Amino acid sequence: MDVEKAIRERRTHKAYGPRELDRAELEALFELARWAPNHHLTNPWRFRVLGPETRRALMELAEADKPGAAAKLARAPTLVCVSALLSGGEDPSQDREDLLATAVAAYIVLLSAQARGLASYWRTVGLLDDSAAARELLGLAEHESVLGLLYLGDPVQEQRVPERAALEELIGFLP
Numbered sequence: 791m792d793v794e795k796a797i798r799e800r801r802t803h804k805a806y807g808p809r810e811l812d813r814a815e816l817e818a819l820f821e822l823a824r825w826a827p828n829h830h831l832t833n834p835w836r837f838r839v840l841g842p843e844t845r846r847a848l849m850e851l852a853e854a855d856k857p858g859a860a861a862k863l864a865r866a867p868t869l870v871c872v873s874a875l876l877s878g879g880e881d882p883s884q885d886r887e888d889l890l891a892t893a894v895a896a897y898i899v900l901l902s903a904q905a906r907g908l909a910s911y912w913r914t915v916g917l918l919d920d921s922a923a924a925r926e927l928l929g930l931a932e933h934e935s936v937l938g939l940l941y942l943g944d945p946v947q948e949q950r951v952p953e954r955a956a957l958e959e960l961i962g963f964l965p
């Protein structure tokens with residue numbers, strides 16, 4: 791698949807087939823993600839694939855935090871926590887760059903998944919910022935900032951294409 795097609799056709803999916811991605815498929819996505827641009831080559835990105843035990847425990851914490859929240863963590867067969875390892879304020883400029891670079895890496899995972907015929911979803915999970923128990927469960931370091939959970943799996947339905955703003959609202963050509 792060419793890049794333009796993958797960019798255009800990637801959609802946020804909230805329903806998936808039951809097949810889990812295997813280790814080789816996941817490693818192929820992460821191997822591509824680490825080619826994201828990265829000032830000072832700090833390699834800030836971290837990818838944690840949630841196994842069944844971890845997912846179950848996270849669902850329990852989510853449900854205790856907000857009834858009904860656990861079900862949302864059961865939607866995809868494969869969940870990946872993407873985080874950026876930061877300095878914790880020692881170097882705010884590098885931290886900002888590392889956070890941005892990690893967002894690019896997360897997008898590469900989604901785009902590469904799309905190119906392989908997979909469905910995906912980037913989801914913010916506040917619990918991974920706020921809950922010490924959830925952070926401990928995933929083994930997150932103190933200065934590790936979670937960008938979200940990436941949901942991955944086989945597509946089962948067509949997605950609506952959300953509108954984007956018109957190009958002229960977004961761009962300027964400066965003299």
Ligand SMILES: Cc1cc2nc3c(=O)[nH]c(=O)nc-3n(C[C@H](O)[C@H](O)[C@H](O)COP(=O)(O)O)c2cc1C
Nearest residue numbers: 800801802803911912913914915937938949951952
């Ligand atoms: C950083 C980030 C966080 C997101 N978090 C959520 C989320 O928590 N819940 C959600 O429904 N969608 C979330 N999304 C997905 C967007 O809602 C989705 O990309 C948007 O609706 C456009 O749809 P598309 O991805 O199909 O183009 C997130 C996307 C990004 C980039």
